[in-house]
Amino acid sequence: MNSIIIKMMIALLPTAPVVGEYMADYEPAKTENAKQEQNKNELTETIEDIQAKVTTDYPKLFNVDEFNVQVGDSFDPIEGVYAVDKRDGDVTDNITTSGDVDTSTIGDYYLKYKVTNNTGGWYEITRIVHVSENPTDKIKPTPKTFGRDSDKNKTRVTFTSIDDVEISVGSDFDPKKGVKIYDTDGHDITNDAIVQGDKVDTEKVGEYFIAYTVIDRFGKANAAARKVTVK
Incomplete structure (x- = not known):
């Protein structure tokens, strides 16, 4: 049976945070009717629907099940x-990832x-990605497109110059060079940003994923990710 490592941190103010780690096994195979019902729910539920079901003091990550990529196909980890968090709602922008998947080489x-919420509670999971000759798994639907994205955008900060980038082996790379981040009121908060994710090794060919996280004037964490390819 396949297992995944899950960690979470619950911010229980004013008491000290509680940290836990446990092994979570995948659920048994669902019947065809159960799968159809689940697919139906995934297509019609909104972020608000899911938020109402979250009871933990740390955010929940979805669609991070074991995944197969056919060798040679492209793969976007996000x-x-x-x-989703029970207080903050959609916190997808707060997700950071680390690790590499070489889709040109068969293996696991x-x-x-x-992902972190505004009170410091966090949830972490290690996902297994298989690269094989089998067809690439279908991406599961997300409910965020059915939620109130236009309302959420009103409180987002603005990230600029964080497009995916390709650099040559041996080149210098400063993850903050040229990057500008503006608060919801237009104030420059670039210096407040924390860079997380992979450490870009400019001496090693590969794809690296980094994320920029910053707290806006409302106390909400905002994040944006980019891919850095060393060729």
């Missing part, structure tokens, strides 16, 4: 993945996902 790879 595609289809989302996170491990990606770490972490």
